[in-house]
Amino acid sequence: MGLEDLQHNFLTGTLEDLVKWARRNSVWPATFGLACCAIEMMSLGAADYDISRMGMEVFRASPRQADLMIVAGRVSQKMAPVLRQVYDQMMEPKWVISMGVCASSGGMFNNYAIVQGVDQIVPVDVYAPGCPPSPETLLHAILTLHEKIRNGEITRRKPIESRVSEGDQTAIAVGGSDGESGDVAGWVPEVPGAVRVSTPR
């Protein structure tokens, strides 16, 4: 029985905080540099940005000792099964950062050779945009992941539905997903082709 199967109570609350603190401060990344983004990833590991401030300096060459996979670079169709295998060999709990636009969506390589988004293969926790992302962008993504680990729940506290609805509310409060300028003066455009295409939240 893992920690995930525990029911939540006041004892496990403190235990959960402790476990999350420990997980957050020792996220060891697996080496998965695929292209030019890997240079920025190495720069993050070097003295200039010194990722060991976050307890992450050990880039593990073995997936069994790694918690985080930073997919740095474009993933070709041939690399996809390898990436999936490395992900499967990593121990739970595990996280994935999709670094750069090529890993996130194929970027400017919209062709038959490149996987259009690594989230078709593995579940991605944080996307870092940029071509390539600067070390600070990647650090921002890592801090976002830390925040995600801190706010995430290990034990079962609430039913899934309520969590989803809560997330939706914050998303609506956060982004202006419905604020198009068409309704500036109450004037409704009548062009049939003019539609909103962004992904609904």
Place this chain on the structure above:
Amino acid sequence: MSSSEGLKGQLSFLGGFKLTLEHLSRPRVTRQYPDEKKPKQPRQHGRHVLNRYEDGMEKCIGCELCAGVCPADCIYVRGLDNPPDDPVSPGERYGYVYEINFLRCIHCDLCVEACPTEAITESKLFEFSFTNRADAIYTKSELLVDDEGLPRHLPWEDWRDGEDLHSSGWMRATAPAGNAAYEGEVQWSGELGYGLRPPEGGQSGRRDDEATGTKPLREVLEAHLLKEDIPLEHRGMKGRIWRAKISAARHKKHLDEARSRHRASKAAREESRRPQTEMRGPK
């Protein structure tokens, strides 16, 4: 092996300590990112903004040139005719839908160069990340600047104080034929204030190279250029005289500055000598 060599060999680890001690006195190189940020370069390409005129009108006229030029196909624009009683932009049309997918954008700035009205520029913000794909698609309401002309701060972006003051992009003023020494005018309207910079070396004939501290590009390039690429007034003997005049003026300016500096330091030295004697006098 003699005893002294053995002792030396045994104490050789002190050399390592010496190296460590040397490094202790050196300045730190690590940049503590969440606490401080690296200063941005003036030509940094970051997150885009959609600009407005000072009267609140949008600059975007919905021409879709940015979407056409984008090599990553990350921009989606739909133009629409302006409503006659309450126009959104001064032109005939305006950008009704404007979306940028930041999981595709490679920040090449070609959209900024293509834009005829300087509607889209790039800010210096590069510290942002998303936890889902929907956040990465910025709609017009998120890209458009507020009433002050400053970009909006979204919760997944890391803005610091004063960073949003530099939201205007740098624009190349190259010739359509790709001539690097082209002396066309940089199209700054100067109507929207934030982050406007004077043109840099090689960008415009009317720039102030002394102020920007750059060597004029044409001086470097003219040796390699074809005759017809050099502007008429800079060709041949005329150009040589013009260049000589410019460099003489620059030389004279430097010389004058050095002389005045020397004079000032001399005066300061004399000034510092005088009060000492006065102080000693009463004793």
